Amino acid sequence: MKLLKIIMNFFVSLRTTLWLSSGLLLLLFLGSFIMPLREEFQALHTTPLFAWMADNGLGVTWWLYGSIIVLTLLVLNTLACSIESLIKKRSSRTWLLTISPQVIHIGFLFILLAHCLSSYDSFQGMTQASRGTALELPNGVVAVIEDIRADADPAGYIKDWSVAVRYYRQGKALPVETLQPNSPSFIDGFGLYIKTVRFEPFPVALIQLSRDSGAPWALLGGILFLAGMTTLLLLKIRREADQD
Amino acid sequence: MILLIYLAVISYSIGFYRSAFVYAGLLFQIGYMAHRGMTLGRLPIIGPHDTLFFMSLSTMLFAGAISFRQKDRRGILLPQVGLTLLFIGLSLLYKPHNAPLPPVLRTFWFESHVALSFFAYALFGIAAVLGLMFLIKKDQQAELLQYKAILVGYCFFSTAMVFGGIWAFYAWGTYWLWTPKELWTVILWLFYSLYLHARLRPWWLGRPSAYLSIAGFLIVMFTYLGVSLFMKSSHSF
Numbered sequence: 457m458k459l460l461k462i463i464m465n466f467f468v469s470l471r472t473t474l475w476l477s478s479g480l481l482l483l484l485f486l487g488s489f490i491m492p493l494r495e496e497f498q499a500l501h502t503t504p505l506f507a508w509m510a511d512n513g514l515g516v517t518w519w520l521y522g523s524i525i526v527l528t529l530l531v532l533n534t535l536a537c538s539i540e541s542l543i544k545k546r547s548s549r550t551w552l553l554t555i556s557p558q559v560i561h562i563g564f565l566f567i568l569l570a571h572c573l574s575s576y577d578s579f580q581g582m583t584q585a586s587r588g589t590a591l592e593l594p595n596g597v598v599a600v601i602e603d604i605r606a607d608a609d610p611a612g613y614i615k616d617w618s619v620a621v622r623y624y625r626q627g628k629a630l631p632v633e634t635l636q637p638n639s640p641s642f643i644d645g646f647g648l649y650i651k652t653v654r655f656e657p658f659p660v661a662l663i664q665l666s667r668d669s670g671a672p673w674a675l676l677g678g679i680l681f682l683a684g685m686t687t688l689l690l691l692k693i694r695r696e697a698d699q700d
Numbered sequence: 701m702i703l704l705i706y707l708a709v710i711s712y713s714i715g716f717y718r719s720a721f722v723y724a725g726l727l728f729q730i731g732y733m734a735h736r737g738m739t740l741g742r743l744p745i746i747g748p749h750d751t752l753f754f755m756s757l758s759t760m761l762f763a764g765a766i767s768f769r770q771k772d773r774r775g776i777l778l779p780q781v782g783l784t785l786l787f788i789g790l791s792l793l794y795k796p797h798n799a800p801l802p803p804v805l806r807t808f809w810f811e812s813h814v815a816l817s818f819f820a821y822a823l824f825g826i827a828a829v830l831g832l833m834f835l836i837k838k839d840q841q842a843e844l845l846q847y848k849a850i851l852v853g854y855c856f857f858s859t860a861m862v863f864g865g866i867w868a869f870y871a872w873g874t875y876w877l878w879t880p881k882e883l884w885t886v887i888l889w890l891f892y893s894l895y896l897h898a899r900l901r902p903w904w905l906g907r908p909s910a911y912l913s914i915a916g917f918l919i920v921m922f923t924y925l926g927v928s929l930f931m932k933s934s935h936s937f
Contacts, residue, residue, distance in 0.1 A: 470900060477894040481887060488883045492931045500878040571876065580873060609800070616803045637803035638870045649873050666873030674875050678862035685855050692851070 467536035476533060480526045487519035502582075505575035531568060534561050553695075556688040563681030566673050574670030581665045582651070585619075586658060593665065595644050598624040602632060604659040617653040619661045635663075645669070701739075704732035705753075709788055712781050719774050722781055726764065729757045729788075740798065745814045746805070747797030748790075748925070754815075756787035758822035766826065766845060776845070779829045787825075809867035816860035821920050823853030824892070828917035831910035843906060846913050847899060854892045861889060880931040884923040891916055 466472055491497050496516050500508050509517045538558045545554040585591060591599045603620040616636065623630040623643055633641040635650040642648075651662040711725030733753065736744040744750040763780035767773045804810075830846035833839055864885075865875035876882065895912045898904040904912075 470897060473897050474894060474901075477890060477897070481890055481894065484883055484887050484890070488880050488887065488931070491878070491883065492880055497878060505878075574874070574876065578874065613800065615800065638807045638809075638867070640870065640873065647873050649871075664873055668869065668874045671869055671875055674865060678865060682859055682862055685858055689851065689855055 464536070467533050468540045469533075470537070472533050473530070473537065476526055476530045480523060480530065483519045483522045483526065487523070490516065490519060502580045504578045527568060531565060534565060538562075550691075552687060553691050556684045556691065559680055559684030560688065561684075563677045563679070563684060566677030566680060568677075570670035570672075570674035570677055572670070573673060574668050577667075577669045579646075579665075579667040583663055583665075584660050585663045586660050591663065591665070593643070593646055595646065596626070597643055597646075599643075599648060600624065601661065601663075604653055604661050606653055606655065614653075617650065617661075619650045619653070619663070621648060701732060701735050704728045704735070705788060705792065708732065709785065712785055712788075715781055716778060719777060722760075722777060723764070725781075725784075726757075726760050729753075729760065733757055736796070742801060742806075743811050743815065744796075745811065745818070746801065747794065748928075749794040749796045750791075751814070751818060751924075752787050752791035752794070755818045755822050755825075756784045756791065758819050759787060759825055760784045762819070762822055762849070763826055766849060770841070770845075772841075776830075776833075776842070779833060780826055783825050783829055804871050807867060807870070809863050809870065813860050813864040813867055816856045816863065820853040820857035820860060821924060823849045823856065824913075824917050824920045827853065827913045831913035834910045835907065843910060846910065850892060850895060850913060850916070854889075854896060857889060857892065861885065881923075881927050884919075884927050888916075888919050888923045891919055 494516050496512050499511075503511070505520070509520055514521070538561045542554070542558060548554045579594070583591065585601045587601055587604060589601045591601075593599060600622050601619060602622050604617070605619075606617040607615045609615050619635045620632050621635060621641060622632045635641050635648060637650065640647045640649040646665060646667050649664040649666065651664050653659065653661045705728075708725045708728035711721045711728060715722035715725060733744060736750070745754050759780060763777055763784070767776040767780075770776050827846045827849040830842045830849065833842040834846065868877065869875045891912075895909070895916060898912065899909055
C-alpha cells in the first residue's frame, strides 16, 4: 500500500513532469547531433521507426530507446495529473478553465499515439513511372498512369506539374484522378503523391506511394491541442480584462 | 527598395532619442515587405533575408502591441528596437530570394506554417529581452510580460507545428520526418512546454524564469539558423 502511494505521488507530481521533460530534452539534444553523423538514419525516411530500431544497433538507437521510456513515463504522468486535477476541481465554477489544460493534454496524448502507430505501421515506396505504367498497390488495386503534364512559364521554367491516374479495382476502372504537388490522391488509406517530373528524353514522373496510419490521430490530437490552447489563452485574456 | 530598409534602420536609431521615430521605422519596414510581396506575388518568407526581415518586423509589431498599455512604454519598447535592428542587420547579410516558389511550397499550409513560426520566434525573442530587463532592473512587470509573450508565442508555435504537419502530409505523405530540423523544433516546443509548466511552481518565478526565457531564445536561434547552417537537413530555409 505504501509502495502504491509512493508510485502515485511520483506520477501525480509537477516536479516529475519537469524532470521527465528535462530528461527528454537532453536525449533529443544528444540525438540531434548523432543523427546527421550516421548514415543509418537515411533509411529512417522509408522504414517505420520501430522496424528501423530493431535493425540497428544500440550504438545508434540508444537515445531513441531512452526517449521512448521517458515518453512512456510522461504519458502516465500526464494522465495522473489530468485525472487528479479534474477530481480536485470538479466543483469549480470556471469549468472551462479547468477543462482546457486537460484538453491540451489529451491532444498531446493523441499526437503521441499517432507517432506510435506511424512508427509501427507506416509505409513508403517510390518509383518512376511513364505513360501507361501500371503500379500495383499492396491492397491489390492497380494505378495506371494515363498522362503526365507540366505548365511552363515564358522563360521555360516549369511552374507546375500533374499526373492523371486511373485506379482499377478487381479489373473495374474507377474515375480518373489528378495528382499535383500538395494534392495527392487517396485510396483505401494509401496516398499516391507526385514528387517531380522530367520530360527529356520522354515524360517520366517520380511517384510516391505511402500510408501513414497515425495521421488521422495526429490531426485529431492537433485540433484538440489547439482548441484547448486557444480556449485557455482567451480565458486568461478575459480574466485579465475583468481584473482591469 | 533596399533604401526603405536603410530608412527603417535610421528611424529606429533616432527612435532611441525620440520614440515616435520607432513607429516611422515600422512603417518603412512594412513598406519594404509590402513592396517585396507585390513584386514576388507571394508572402516574402523564403530564404534567410526575407525570414530574418519578417522576424524583425514581427518583433516590432508585437513589441508595439505589448508596450502599448504599459506605463513605461518607452522603457519596454526601446530594448526591443535593439533586437529588431539586430535582425535587420543579419537580414542584410543575405541576398533576397527572388526565384519563383517551387509548386510544393505554394500552399496556404506552408505560408501559414512559416508566418506563425516567425511570429512565435519574435515573441520568444521579446520574452528573452524582457527576461534580461528583469535580471538587470528587477522590474516585476517585465517578468510578467515575459510570461505572457511566451504563452502567446507558444500558441503560435504549436499552431505552426500542426499546420506544418498538415502541409508535410499533403506534400510528402507523412506529417513527420526524421531530420535534425524537426528534432530541434520538438526540442524548442518541449523547452517552452517545460517553461510554462515550471512557472506553475513558485520556485521558478523570477530569476529562474528569466534565465529560461533567455536560454529558450538561444534554442530558437539555433533551431532557425544553426540547424540550417551546421547540420545536414532536408528541411531548411
